[in-house]
Amino acid sequence: MRGMANAQKTYELLVKRLKELGVLDSVGAVLGWDERTQLPEKGAEARAEQMSLIARLRHEMFTSAEIGNWLGEIEGSDLVKDRESDAAVNVRETRHSYDRAAKLPSSLVEELTKMEVLAQHAWVEARKGNNYAAFEPWLAKTLELKRQQADCYGGGAKRYDQLLEDFEPGETATNLQRVFAELRQELVPLVGAIAQSGKEAPAEILERKYPAAQQEKLAKIAAKAVGFDFAGGRLDVSVHPFSTGIAPGDARITTRYDENYFGDAFFGTLHEAGHSMYSQGLPAEHFGTPRGEDISLGIHESQSRMWENLVGRSRSFWEYFLPIAKEHFPEVLKDVSLEQWYFAVNDVKPSLIRTESDEATYNLHVMVRFELEQALLSGDLPTKDLPAAWNGKMTEYLGVDVPDDARGCLQDIHWSGGAIGYFPTYTLGNLYAAQFFEQAKKDVGNLDGQFARGEFAGLLGWLREKIHSQGKKYRATELVNRVTGKPLSAEALMRHLKKKAGELYGV
């Protein structure tokens, strides 16, 4: 066993290198943000070159033998004896990603990055033109490269799990299938009971005329109110809303404004603000190292869904915020009561678009994608048959008819960006969010009372302490256990959904 002093020196070299890699990643994030919000049409090819070069340099720098040697040296020292120390966390998680990255050839990394940029541009056009045929070859090529990637990791029969590992470390398709089945077992009857309740939310309230400029003002007020720091962030417009925690002091979110629908931009902004508040709460002094990074996409999504749904669709939130909304849309909202509004923003109804769907049926959208992407990756589902399979599953799970591919299998950006194994983290996020939120209510006290007064610092402070400031100290499953005292289950989410359904639909 090497002495602490030597290991400490080696660890400092490792941290310095990781921080450089973090900076390089943040450069990639700027390019990605710009690509999706600013890039002129003719600049796509050059942007693909830029992003693939940065990805290649990053990959080469990270997979250098030196890092492997440093890790080996520190792993054999007392420096990592306390498994919760910063050093132990950084070494454990760097080893995990190092071993995976070292298995990917630079050429594949570069090819994947370049292809993702081009495929995303193809997707934007295909979606705009409702032209799946134009996108299909890009999807096929994406899947081919993702299979190669999975096989590099040592895939074979477990290709999907190998890709999932990039988004939700430690999770497996088998386990997800089990959890999702449990959820579905309770969710489908609930959605059915709601449909048969005879009660209808006054949905048309949200479909009145909401000018984009006023929506933007309101979205900014809401994001600021819940705690998004605009001095360290921005809100812009993009086709597919996203958030990106570029670097300390630079977390950016986007939304899109539909003048005939209130919900899209408003709840989308709360959602992305939830993501970015996680970024803004990560310990900046550890930037670039795992100790300063988010845990997983599922945990990230728990933050966005909490602010979007558990806060943003609560009655107490609107006790505070409806008067503010009325100041921005005085004519449109003058006859709307809190009860009507609360019901409208909690309308449960099977629909076509995932990002516009309600808290309950949202998870059925995710299940459709989860099953289809497994079949696409294995090759059981040829890409040309995707639209038919999509439409079939949507009818089976949600009972809706898909009128065209733009509102069907072309609606999401994910697959065009190479994100296979990403969708299930959305439902994981809903499950985590509900379980965390129940605990926050116990720990912080009367959250609803606070929300009704426009006070969100109690919840945000709790999240900062329990989750954000921890970085990657714990894996997701362990964090949930530590924070809530129990393993993840569908119980908290179902309690929440049933309670609201009881209130609004009497079921």
Place this chain on the structure above:
Amino acid sequence: MRGMANAQKTYELLVKRLKELGVLDSVGAVLGWDERTQLPEKGAEARAEQMSLIARLRHEMFTSAEIGNWLGEIEGSDLVKDRESDAAVNVRETRHSYDRAAKLPSSLVEELTKMEVLAQHAWVEARKGNNYAAFEPWLAKTLELKRQQADCYGGGAKRYDQLLEDFEPGETATNLQRVFAELRQELVPLVGAIAQSGKEAPAEILERKYPAAQQEKLAKIAAKAVGFDFAGGRLDVSVHPFSTGIAPGDARITTRYDENYFGDAFFGTLHEAGHSMYSQGLPAEHFGTPRGEDISLGIHESQSRMWENLVGRSRSFWEYFLPIAKEHFPEVLKDVSLEQWYFAVNDVKPSLIRTESDEATYNLHVMVRFELEQALLSGDLPTKDLPAAWNGKMTEYLGVDVPDDARGCLQDIHWSGGAIGYFPTYTLGNLYAAQFFEQAKKDVGNLDGQFARGEFAGLLGWLREKIHSQGKKYRATELVNRVTGKPLSAEALMRHLKKKAGELYGV
């Protein structure tokens, strides 16, 4: 002498590497654009890290011994025998920049880049708060690093020339002093005669109320009309307007809108569009290699000044464009005649702000900066004495009293960005522009007739052929000779200024 086949292979390796370096540079350009148009306040520190890392990687990659070896190998071959071939141009110019770059240690490059970002942020705040004291330490540090840089190149007594070489290869302070003295000799009497002519331009027309949103619309129409390609570019807002040719298909310009002054945004946009049209006209297939790059800042400036002044302030341009402007500002401009407007946009009057100054006195602003930056660099002028020296020179050259540093020595971004030796290229640009424009009128025919009909493709096509498509094939002095048949002189510019002064002021 090595065979052509081997040299060809080596040359291909060189080109591949140069193109990668071009991509890396373009990443830096995206970061720079974002920093000046989008970056949240708290993101400045992280941005400095990003830009300095990219600059360091670029420097390390470019100064590798491998490139030196490749150059040596090709230089000794027949491949570069034809001095105008792509290979000869690329090898000649790469050798020039390679030898210079190899003299700079990576640490200095990184330090300079990081410091420039931070100093620029300090400058933005200092200018906003009219607080020179807050900026002075940054300027002192900048000068110290620039002296180190010049000494690395082998400076000594010629430090200024060493820095100038980065912006205008082959130019010297001695030569500039001579040319500027010639220009001043004719310019000062002309400006004096105008002042004593008793005629006043109806300047208040430009100081009416011009709402920013309408100005933006009009600026975009004008940029598009002269040939700026928005499918491969953008127009945004920044404190200090700039243009950046990021990569093929991605050339971006910025402006700023003053609702009480028409000239700033409109002529600023034409100016930056002129720069970016040069970028858009460079041969994309040579991107990353000298054959695909602009020649010098002076030549770049000749393009911006030509569109801003020789086109944008011509009577024929406004024959076409005043009716369009009137559609955008019907109330404000309804009583304005072409003659009044033409006189207003060609008002010659000593003023405080370089970017708002007229075609004639502009060059006196440049001379002030040229002299001061030489004194700052040599240390003859301590940074704490800059405001007094600035104000003194402004009185001496332009006869104006500087009321505060925000409108004095803090007005320009350049020094805060480490650009010492940059300012004289502005006046070089004016000289080149006038000489090129005289030639274009001869070659293309009736340019004024075309402008009056809104046709700018004749001039742009001529520039594309004679200048843009040439990349760095010729050095600036040689290009001027080849295109106009004579060496650079002040004659064309003075002919142009005198003709206009005669028309408008009767002098």
